[in-house]
Amino acid sequence: MTLTLVPEVVHHAANAAGRDFVIGDLHGCVDALRYLLHKVGFDATCDRLFSVGDLVDRGDQCEQALKLLDKPWFYAVLGNHEDTLCAVAEGRLARHRWYGIGGGWAQALPDDALAVHAKRLRELPLVRTVGEGAARFNVLHAEFFGDDAELDAGQFDATVRERMLWGRELALNAGAPPRHALSLTYCGHTPMRELRQIGSQVFVDTGAFIPEGRLSMIxxxxxxxxSISVQDARALGAANMALP
Known part of the structure; x- marks a missing residue:
């Protein structure tokens, strides 16, 4: 059997016809997303939505979140929670270890169904880059200490890959922003009270799954x-708002 290698970096042309949005860590909070898309008048014929990953775990609509991958306007990168799901499906991590970080929604999910999800998630890149020059932006999950050229090369060793999926050094002010020519880069992973830019990296996760948190889109x-909380979105009728 021939294995198809999925590129770790996918480039998208600039959107000349519509708008591009970036959504923070979704974590199964699809009703909040429904509300935000409705709020901005999202036009699926020309607008695009980029996701910083972590579609699943912790929230109560994880399978609905995974179905977003079939939407032609939705472009996600791999998050650490998707990577963990894949590790379970591939037998590299015990299910109970995953349940401990939010995977409990899948306790009744049979192995074959989990394998189907994992196959789809393994198609996600670590990075999406959009546009060129001064109009370029990047999307990845956690953080990156390099420049655009290093992103484009896509030759990420295990340490760099780990940082891109799990790193919190920038978000927690444990290190200075890298002094590199990195285009504006949207990240998630570490919940913030508000959207925050550190160097070239904009952190857009505001803890959608946390009772006092919100889902944010830029x-x-x-x-x-x-931004809106799941509770407020549902109170405003989000469950009845159709996705594009």
């Missing part, structure tokens, strides 16, 4: 952003 390359 229009790429602008300061326009929107």
């Amino acid at each position: 229009e790429a390359m602008t300061s326009r952003h929107w």
